[in-house]
Each structure stands twice: as structure tokens, then as C-alpha cells.
Amino acid sequence: MKYGRAVATASKRVEHDDHHEYVDTTPEELAPLYRQMLAIRRMEEASAKAYSQGKIGGFLHLIIGQEAVCVGATAALKPEDYVVATYREHGHAYAKGVGARPIMAELYGKKTGCVKGLGGSMHIFDKATNFLGGYGIVGGHVPIAAGAAFASKYRGDKRVALCFFGEGASTIGGFAEGLALAALWKIPVVLICENNQYSMGTPVYRSLAVEDVSLRAIGHGMARDRFDGDDVVKVKRRIAEAVDRARTTNEPTLVEVVTYRFRGHSMSDPGLYRTKEEVEEWKQRDPLGRCRQRLLDIGFPQADLDAMEADVKAEIEDAVKFAEDSPPADDYKSYVIKE
Amino acid sequence: MAVISYREALNQAMREEMERDENVFIMGEEVGHYNGAYKVTQGLLQRFSERRVIDAPIAEMGFAGIGIGAAMVGLRPIIEFMTFNFSLVAIDQIVNNAAKIYQMSGGQYHIPIVFRGPGGPAVQVGSQHSQSLESYYAHVPGLKVVMPSTAADAKGLLKSAIRDDNPVVFIEGETLYNTTWEVPDVAPGSPSELIPIGKADVKRTGKDITLIAWSKMVWTCLDASKVLAEQGIECEVVDPRTLRPLDVETLATSVKKTGRCVIVEVGWPVAGFGAEVAYQMQKHCMDVLDAPIERVTSDDVPMPYAKNLELEVQPQVADVVAAVKRALYME
Numbered sequence: 001m002k003y004g005r006a007v008a009t010a011s012k013r014v015e016h017d018d019h020h021e022y023v024d025t026t027p028e029e030l031a032p033l034y035r036q037m038l039a040i041r042r043m044e045e046a047s048a049k050a051y052s053q054g055k056i057g058g059f060l061h062l063i064i065g066q067e068a069v070c071v072g073a074t075a076a077l078k079p080e081d082y083v084v085a086t087y088r089e090h091g092h093a094y095a096k097g098v099g100a101r102p103i104m105a106e107l108y109g110k111k112t113g114c115v116k117g118l119g120g121s122m123h124i125f126d127k128a129t130n131f132l133g134g135y136g137i138v139g140g141h142v143p144i145a146a147g148a149a150f151a152s153k154y155r156g157d158k159r160v161a162l163c164f165f166g167e168g169a170s171t172i173g174g175f176a177e178g179l180a181l182a183a184l185w186k187i188p189v190v191l192i193c194e195n196n197q198y199s200m201g202t203p204v205y206r207s208l209a210v211e212d213v214s215l216r217a218i219g220h221g222m223a224r225d226r227f228d229g230d231d232v233v234k235v236k237r238r239i240a241e242a243v244d245r246a247r248t249t250n251e252p253t254l255v256e257v258v259t260y261r262f263r264g265h266s267m268s269d270p271g272l273y274r275t276k277e278e279v280e281e282w283k284q285r286d287p288l289g290r291c292r293q294r295l296l297d298i299g300f301p302q303a304d305l306d307a308m309e310a311d312v313k314a315e316i317e318d319a320v321k322f323a324e325d326s327p328p329a330d331d332y333k334s335y336v337i338k339e
Numbered sequence: 340m341a342v343i344s345y346r347e348a349l350n351q352a353m354r355e356e357m358e359r360d361e362n363v364f365i366m367g368e369e370v371g372h373y374n375g376a377y378k379v380t381q382g383l384l385q386r387f388s389e390r391r392v393i394d395a396p397i398a399e400m401g402f403a404g405i406g407i408g409a410a411m412v413g414l415r416p417i418i419e420f421m422t423f424n425f426s427l428v429a430i431d432q433i434v435n436n437a438a439k440i441y442q443m444s445g446g447q448y449h450i451p452i453v454f455r456g457p458g459g460p461a462v463q464v465g466s467q468h469s470q471s472l473e474s475y476y477a478h479v480p481g482l483k484v485v486m487p488s489t490a491a492d493a494k495g496l497l498k499s500a501i502r503d504d505n506p507v508v509f510i511e512g513e514t515l516y517n518t519t520w521e522v523p524d525v526a527p528g529s530p531s532e533l534i535p536i537g538k539a540d541v542k543r544t545g546k547d548i549t550l551i552a553w554s555k556m557v558w559t560c561l562d563a564s565k566v567l568a569e570q571g572i573e574c575e576v577v578d579p580r581t582l583r584p585l586d587v588e589t590l591a592t593s594v595k596k597t598g599r600c601v602i603v604e605v606g607w608p609v610a611g612f613g614a615e616v617a618y619q620m621q622k623h624c625m626d627v628l629d630a631p632i633e634r635v636t637s638d639d640v641p642m643p644y645a646k647n648l649e650l651e652v653q654p655q656v657a658d659v660v661a662a663v664k665r666a667l668y669m670e
Contacts, residue, residue: 147408
């Protein structure tokens with residue numbers, strides 16, 4: 001199948017699937033996904049608190065509301081596969097296997113952070129888990145992901161790269177060129193547009209002539225897909241199709257996942273460009289809450305859920321304590337030029 | 340010693356490094372089937388196939404970034420820009436990604452990549468194709484910037500650049516491709532095949548004044564030195580070869596010997612790299628300087644097309660001679 005199952009629409013409203021339809025799953029599959037989503041939510045909440053206390057500086061972009069996308073997509077990968085993400089990447093890093101401790105310590109600017117306090121919130125990297133980084137220039141990381149996947153094809157090692165970006169990146173050159181070259185050279189990369197409907201404060205209808213970003217694939221003869229990102233299992237299944245296509249045929253895919261961020265663009269953004277009603281409407285279908293309910297519905301024991309949630313709470317509290325207690329960053333000279 | 344062209348020297352360097360290391364590949368516009376816009380990659384496609392000599396469409400930002408991503412995970416790309424003028428549409432990749440990933444990743448990922456291609460004014464190609472952009476790149480921590488003036492330097496330095504674990508911006512002289520120079524007969528694999536990045540070279544010895552120049556301005560300074568020698572003035576011409584890291588020691592040693600210094604570059608005057616060299620020389624040689632350091636640059640204008648105007652804008656032998664005489668208080 002050359003083209004995926006796109007929902008072609010130029011309407012001013014984003015179409016949604018029926019939210020009562022769940023993809024079939026089992027407690028064994030869903031429980032770890034829920035645990036990751038919950039840990040990311042709690043980690044983001046803890047970092048927001050620390051930010052308001054002045055313990056985290058700079059920009060802090062939270063992914064609350066969008067957790068199902070990074071968790072579901074990353075669940076479709078093998079450990080040797082690559083992930084490249086944006087500046088809103090704490091969740092992607094965690095989902096790829098980076099621990100809450102080094103992430104939180106990095107936000108705190110500590111020596112024990114995953115990049116030793118040199119990167120902060122926007123630049124988490126972890127070679128051990130093949131997390132190729134968080135990037136702060138919108139769209140500039142799309143060719144990087146294509147490059148990692150190019151190397152996979154060059155060596156024949158069958159690794160796939162996932163690249164996450166927002167719909168706001170779909171207007172910039174890095175995205176356009178990365179897309180064009182990935183299609184031309186059949187690079188095994190999956191380009192995942194997390195359409196959270198606002199590029200900072202600008203809604204899609206004021207930034208895109210055609211709101212369906214996945215349609216960009218057509219002009220390049222690239223496979224595409226588009227769906228909403230509320231059900232983590234659905235995200236996993238649909239991304240798995242694209243990952244499988246990349247791994248077996250080297251064909252890239254452009255996937256658009258429609259989602260919503262509950263918080264502002266960053267901590268300094270009060271979100272005055274959208275109504276409380278709109279945000280509340282989206283919170284009604286919070287992917288985390290849906291996932292929890294689904295887990296209970298398919299027979300996961302309440303006692304096990306309580307234990308898991310307590311475990312997550314302890315994990316994040318431990319990460320915060322680790323960050324608080326860690327020594328300050330102390331070396332900014334060693335990693336400029338590799339000797 | 341074989342006398343070969345600057346173009347052939349670069350070709351040999353890439354060919355030998357690709358033979359040596361399977362991870363080295365070349366990507367750029369017209370590098371393969373066309374054999375290179377300036378024929379620097381002549382014959383490499385036939386030898387190494389489309390897997391390793393990759394013709395890219397016109398998308399510098401895209402293929403520069405693909406090179407960086409490939410370098411992150413262990414390949415050693417050579418990214419050719421048809422000219423460095425076109426690197427400006429990829430400068431985000433070079434500055435924000437190639438130069439910073441080693442730092443941003445806390446030393447976990449390094450970027451062994453070479454961005455190479457011709458730079459500097461050629462002949463009558465107008466303002467957008469006649470720029471010397473070395474100052475842009477030399478400004479950026481995390482990059483190395485190399486600008487060879489001779490075939491021998493081109494070969495030895497390009498081989499070092501390909502083996503370097505850092506991003507190297509390797510700017511070739513667009514008008515130097517046909518120039519020839521003696522290149523030592525060194526078998527691939529011998530340590531002497533490499534010229535270390537960050538080492539200046541004295542291209543001509545002299546006792547009266549130091550001329551510091553790189554890329555094609557080395558040739559202009561050598562020509563000016565001949566004119567001045569006839570008037571009894573012996574110039575020492577020092578070629579830094581690498582702008583970042585700059586071999587301040589070799590440059591300062593020469594200036595301390597002569598007590599006078601003229602810096603010649605084909606770039607623009609304002610914030611040109613020569614200004615940094617001048618700062619370093621006054622800082623290290625203040626006690627021995629007998630005259631203010633002179634700079635010779637192109638005029639502070641976009642390059643005009645008309646041949647007479649184009650020559651007028653760029654430093655010529657006469658401009659260097661005049662600067663030397665100012666530094667010697669002869670005028």
C-alpha cells in the first residue's frame with residue numbers, strides 16, 4: 001500500500017474518531033503503557049511545581065495531555081531504534097527509557113542530569129537508549145532523524161528512526177527538506193506530527209492553508225496516516241504499521257496524530273488564545289484518564305492499579321529528591337571540541 | 340614529489356580516505372553522475388558506487404542535516420556544498436546542530452563530518468556567488484575551519500578533516516582548483532600523509548615584515564613579496580591554514596621576528612577574521628611591534644559583476660605592497 005489511510009479534510013474543525021471505540025488490548029499490554037503515561041504526567045507536574053519555586057529555569061514546555069502519543073509510538077520500537085524529538089521532549093525521553101532521575105536532574109541543571117546540566121529541559125540526550133535528543137530549533141531536527149535512519153540503511157542494520165514534531169513545524173524548511181529527501185532516498189524514518197492544534201498561540205486555521213498535515217506526503221509519493229491520539233493502544237498499533245513498513249521496505253511514513261496540550265506552550269504562557277470551555281472539552285477525553293478506565297474495564301485489578309500508582313508516585317518523588325540533592329553542574333569546557 | 344593540482348589533491352584525499360574507511364561517504368549536489376560541479380569528485384562514483392557517492396537534490400539544509408544525523412550514529416560524511424554561498428541555507432544545521440550536539444549531549448554524541456566546497460570570489464559571478472564566509476563559521480565554538488592555499492595542504496588537511504571527530508568547515512579556494520604544487524609522495528597509511536589541523540605554515544621566509552594570509556590571498560602575498568624583494572624588502576608569508584583553532588604561536592613567532600604585520604584577506608573588513616588575527620598579534624607581540632598592524636581586505640560592498648570593478652574591490656598585489664610600505668613607514 002503506497003498511501004496510508006488518510007482522513008483528507010480541509011475543514012476548519014478537526015475530525016475525531018468515535019471516542020467510545022477502543023482498540024482491542026490486554027491488561028498485560030496496556031498496564032505498562034498506562035504506567036509510562038502516568039509517570040510522565042506526574043513528572044511534568046513535579047517539574048511545573050519546581051519551576052514555580054524557581055528551582056528550574058529557562059523554558060519549560062510540558063506535554064500534559066499528549067502523553068499517549070509519545071508512549072504509544074515509542075512502544076512500537078525496538079531498543080536499538082532511534083528517537084529524535086523537539087524541545088517538548090521529557091515524555092519522549094522517558095518513554096524511550098531515560099530515567100526520571102537524570103531527566104529531573106537535568107531540568108534542575110545538576111551535574112547528574114542526563115547531559116550534565118549543559119542542556120536543560122529542551123536538550124535531553126541519552127546514547128544508552130538511542131534517544132538522539134531534544135532540539136530547540138523548530139523543524140531543524142527532521143533531517144537529523146532522517147540522517148540516523150539513512151545510516152541504518154547505509155549499514156543495513158534495520159534500525160528505524162522516529163521523529164516527533166508539532167504541526168507548527170510543518171511550515172518550515174527543515175521539515176520540507178527532510179520530508180523530500182526521506183521520500184526520495186527511501187529512508188526508514190517515521191515522521192510523527194503531533195498536531196496539538198496550536199503552534200505556541202496560533203491555531204492551525206491561522207497557520208496552515210490545509211489543516212491536514214499528512215497530505216504533504218502525497219506530493220512525495222510517501223505513505224501517510226492520520227488519526228487522533230487519545231487511545232495509547234491505537235497510537236501504538238498505527239505507528240507499528242509505519243515502523244514495520246520502514247523496517248521491511250525502508251519506506252518512510254508521515255503520520256499525523258491529533259492531540260491537545262492542556263497547559264500553555266511553556267510555563268510563561270497563560271493560554272489566553274483559547275477558551276476555558278475548549279480546554280475543558282479536551283480534558284474530558286484525557287488520554288490518561290481514558291487509559292486508566294480502560295485498564296479497569298478489561299479486568300486489571302484495582303489493587304494492582306493502586307500499587308502501580310503508588311509506585312509511580314514514589315518514583316517521581318525519588319527523582320525530585322535526587323535532583324534536589326545532586327551537586328551543581330561544574331563543567332562547561334570539556335564538551336566543546338572532542339580531543 | 341609529484342606536482343598535482345589542488346583539485347586532484349582533494350580528489351586523492353577523498354578517494355584514499357574512502358578506501359581506508361567504509362564509513363566515509365560523499366553527499367552533495369552533482370557530486371556523482373556529473374562528477375562534481377568543479378570536478379573535485381571526478382571518478383568517485385565509478386569507484387565507490389551510488390551507495391557512497393550520493394547525488395542530492397537542491398536541499399542544502401536537508402542533506403547537511405542528514406549528514407549530521409548519520410555522523411551522530413557513527414558514519415563520517417563529507418557534505419559538499421556546490422559553493423559555500425549555498426551553505427547559508429544550511430547554516431542552521433551547521434551552527435545549531437553540528438557545532439552544538441557534542442555539547443548539548445554532554446559529550447555523548449560527537450559529529451565527525453566535513454562540510455566542504457569552494458568559497459571566496461571567483462571570476463565575475465556576481466554578489467551572491469562571490470562571498471568569503473569564513474568569519475561566519477570561525478565565530479562558532481564547536482566547529483573547526485580549514486582553508487588550504489596549496490595542493491599539498493589541501494590533501495593533507497582534508498584527510499585530517501575526514502578523520503577528525505568534530506565538524507570541520509573546509510573552504511576551498513574557488514580560483515585555486517587549477518593551481519599546482521608539489522605534493523609529497525606518501526603512501527596511504529603513512530603518518531606523514533596527514534597535515535594537522537591547527538598548524539600554520541610559513542610559505543616564504545623573510546626578515547622585514549610578516550604577511551598573514553589564507554586561501555588565495557597567500558598567492559597574492561607571495562606575488563607581492565616578489566615585487567617587494569626587488570625593492571630590498573624581505574616578506575615572511577605565514578599561512579594559518581586553519582582559522583579555528585588558530586595557531587597563534589606560529590603567527591606570533593614570525594611577527595616577533597619581523598616586528599611588523601600585515602593581514603590580508605579577501606573577505607569584508609567589518610568583523611572579518613583578520614580583525615581577530617590582529618587582536619591576537621597585538622596582544623602577543625605588543626612589545627616588539629614597530630608599527631600598527633595593517634589589514635588589507637576587500638571593499639565593504641557586495642561584489643560587483645564588471646571585471647574591472649570586481650578586481651578593484653578585491654585585494655591586489657599593489658594593495659599589499661602599499662600596506663607593507665605603510666607598515667614600514669615608507670609612504
